[in-house]
Amino acid sequence: xxxxxxxxxxxxxxxxxxxxxxxxxxxxxxxxxxxxxxxxxxxxxxxxxxxxxxxxxxxxxxxxxxxxxxxxxxxxxxxxxxxxxxxxxxxxxxxxxxxxxxxxxxxxxxxxxxxxxxxxxxxxxxxxxxxxxxxxxxxxxxxxxxxxxxxxxxxxxxxxxxxxxxxxxxxxxxxxxxxxxxxxxxxxxxxxxxxxxxxxxxxxxxxxxxxxxxxxxxxxxxxxxxxxxxxxxxxxxxxx
Amino acid sequence: xxxxxxxxxxxxxxxxxxxxxxxxxxxxxxxxxxxxxxxxxxxxxxxxxxxxxxxxxxxxxxxxxxxxxxxxxxxxxxxxxxxxxxxxxxxxxxxxxxxxxxxxxxxxxxxxxxxxxxxxxxxxxxxxxxxxxxxxxxxxxxxxxxxxxxxxxxxxxxxxxxxxxxxxxxxxxxxxxxxxxxxxxxxxxxxxxxxxxxxxxxxxxxxxxxxxxxxxxxxxxxxxxxxxxxxxxxxxxxxxxxxxxxxxxxxxxxxxxxxxxxxxxxxxxxxxxxxxxxxxxxxxxxxxxxxxxxxxxxxxxxxxxxxxxxxxxxxxxxxxxxxxxxxxxxxxxxxxxxxxxxxx
Ligand SMILES: Nc1ncnc2c1ncn2[C@@H]1O[C@H](COP(=O)(O)OP(=O)(O)OP(=O)(O)O)[C@@H](O)[C@H]1O
Ligand SMILES: [Mg+2]
Numbered sequence: 001x002x003x004x005x006x007x008x009x010x011x012x013x014x015x016x017x018x019x020x021x022x023x024x025x026x027x028x029x030x031x032x033x034x035x036x037x038x039x040x041x042x043x044x045x046x047x048x049x050x051x052x053x054x055x056x057x058x059x060x061x062x063x064x065x066x067x068x069x070x071x072x073x074x075x076x077x078x079x080x081x082x083x084x085x086x087x088x089x090x091x092x093x094x095x096x097x098x099x100x101x102x103x104x105x106x107x108x109x110x111x112x113x114x115x116x117x118x119x120x121x122x123x124x125x126x127x128x129x130x131x132x133x134x135x136x137x138x139x140x141x142x143x144x145x146x147x148x149x150x151x152x153x154x155x156x157x158x159x160x161x162x163x164x165x166x167x168x169x170x171x172x173x174x175x176x177x178x179x180x181x182x183x184x185x186x187x188x189x190x191x192x193x194x195x196x197x198x199x200x201x202x203x204x205x206x207x208x209x210x211x212x213x214x215x216x217x218x219x220x221x222x223x224x225x226x227x228x229x230x231x232x233x234x235x236x237x238x239x240x
Numbered sequence: 241x242x243x244x245x246x247x248x249x250x251x252x253x254x255x256x257x258x259x260x261x262x263x264x265x266x267x268x269x270x271x272x273x274x275x276x277x278x279x280x281x282x283x284x285x286x287x288x289x290x291x292x293x294x295x296x297x298x299x300x301x302x303x304x305x306x307x308x309x310x311x312x313x314x315x316x317x318x319x320x321x322x323x324x325x326x327x328x329x330x331x332x333x334x335x336x337x338x339x340x341x342x343x344x345x346x347x348x349x350x351x352x353x354x355x356x357x358x359x360x361x362x363x364x365x366x367x368x369x370x371x372x373x374x375x376x377x378x379x380x381x382x383x384x385x386x387x388x389x390x391x392x393x394x395x396x397x398x399x400x401x402x403x404x405x406x407x408x409x410x411x412x413x414x415x416x417x418x419x420x421x422x423x424x425x426x427x428x429x430x431x432x433x434x435x436x437x438x439x440x441x442x443x444x445x446x447x448x449x450x451x452x453x454x455x456x457x458x459x460x461x462x463x464x465x466x467x468x469x470x471x472x473x474x475x476x477x478x479x480x481x482x483x484x485x486x487x488x489x490x491x492x493x494x495x496x497x498x499x500x501x502x503x504x505x506x507x508x509x510x511x512x513x514x515x516x517x518x519x520x521x522x523x524x525x526x527x528x529x530x531x532x533x534x535x536x537x538x539x540x541x542x543x544x545x546x547x548x549x550x551x552x553x554x555x556x557x558x559x560x561x562x563x564x565x566x567x568x569x570x571x572x573x574x575x576x577x578x579x580x581x582x583x584x
Contacts, residue, residue: 074448075455078452083453086448093446099438103442103453150453
């Protein structure tokens with residue numbers, strides 16, 4: 001029997017009375033690209049935080065290639081090959097674009113190799129022009145790219161992207177979609193996004209979260225036609 | 241590449257200062273040499289906080305704990321051994337061990353930055369009270385009586401390594417202290433330019449991001465804290481060597497506050513800044529003290545307020561920005577923007 005890349009079972013976290021993630025069973029196969037959608041407050045970012053160790057689950061487990069990583073610390077999970085671009089950008093603001101990527105690459109590699117890998121990713125993401133700019137002074141869309149580049153420089157095997165296209169121009173959104181498909185040739189991704197155009201560009205299978213629980217998980221075309229999905233996005237029906 | 245250029249500049253600057261230090265006894269009188277010696281010892285202490293706060297993002301309110309422990313370790317060891325070389329080693333080792341234990345509980349215990357400040361301050365006060373209450377014959381380590389609030393007088397000063405009969409003259413002690421300051425400065429420059437240095441700066445910038453890339457922020461912070469303890473302890477030995485005396489006031493609140501003021505005024509996030517801040521303010525306090533017309537603490541407070549309001553980045557970063565702006569204006573097309581990143 002093949003072991004999935006990522007599997008959560010009964011994954012739950014409560015903040016006081018709020019159950020932000022509720023008994024989620026989620027399975028991702030090797031090299032899969034999954035989109036995760038859901039209205040504001042559905043628990044998508046919290047789910048990512050549970051996967052990356054930024055939060056500890058109240059109940060349930062996370063398995064990465066069969067290994068239980070529930071409750072492990074962020075750096076331990078990162079070392080197992082999970083990389084994340086968070087919703088609120090997490091970058092090294094006072095450092096240059098180049099240094100941001102270098103720090104990521106340096107974790108696995110020698111300084112010289114890290115420099116080469118940094119240059120390669122700068123070229124791939126077309127960031128060479130701004131390589132020596134301080135990240136704190138860049139526009140939001142560019143900071144998103146820097147963070148994606150930083151994640152890539154860490155060479156993870158599973159990449160989580162929380163709203164990668166937010167704040168980008170139409171042209172940048174298309175480039176991001178292309179990039180995700182390019183990355184997916186060799187690695188698995190889970191992408192959270194609100195932009196349905198963007199989802200249509202990249203998605204095969206979509207998982208919908210609603211009030212912390214999985215509402216539906218199916219092929220993109222069927223999910224977007226589903227009446228329940230429309231209802232939760234319009235904010236009626238299921239809440240009752 | 242730009243870091244290399246910055247390093248060359250630091251080396252040239254250090255060489256010039258080293259020559260000035262070595263030749264100073266030729267044109268400066270003994271009283272001033274003594275004064276410069278204590279200034280330099282304090283500047284080493286300023287570097288210790290400038291490093292852990294400016295680069296490691298750790299605001300330690302009790303850097304005097306390590307300074308004082310280093311000073312006492314030196315005094316006790318020098319009295320017992322009659323030789324300063326192993327005493328200097330202990331003045332570094334004991335504060336490092338103390339920093340490792342204290343840092344481990346604070347950093348691995350996951351307390352917030354604010355509480356770290358409070359705890360380190362409290363620890364320095366505890367040490368003050370502890371050492372203050374060691375008067376009497378009962379409290380002695382080997383031949384060294386701790387002496388409570390009276391302190392330990394007559395501490396042997398530095399001798400030539402391997403020759404405890406050759407005691408350094410005040411001029412030689414000055415050269416040793418001045419060169420020690422330069423070596424600590426250059427050592428920290430090298431450290432900051434290394435992978436370790438770049439990683440601790442990254443952790444200072446965004447601890448979450450660093451952890452999500454696989455770095456354990458705790459071990460990096462702990463090592464940074466211990467390096468700060470080592471340098472502060474070494475400064476303690478330099479300080480005792482200057483006065484041949486140590487007392488519990490070395491742990492007192494006033495000095496803890498002063499170190500922070502030196503760093504703020506000189507410029508956090510640089511190494512030269514804390515040195516400049518320390519030398520400048522010590523000189524000022526000495527001048528004011530000589531005049532006896534004004535209260536030194538009052539002036540210090542006023543200067544701090546003026547800086548926080550008008551020069552919030554501190555002297556060194558502000559000067560650097562001015563120079564860079566000037567260069568960029570003079571040759572707008574050819575200006576090498578990468579040099580803006582050079583940290584002093
Ligand atoms: N640290 C916390 N403490 C208390 N409640 C929290 C915490 N973090 C998240 N929540 C709550 O959990 C729920 C899920 O939040 P989450 O940020 O995961 O939603 P999301 O699906 O990412 O939404 P969005 O699309 O707006 O980013 C929300 O009700 C939020 O208020
Ligand atoms: Mg979110």
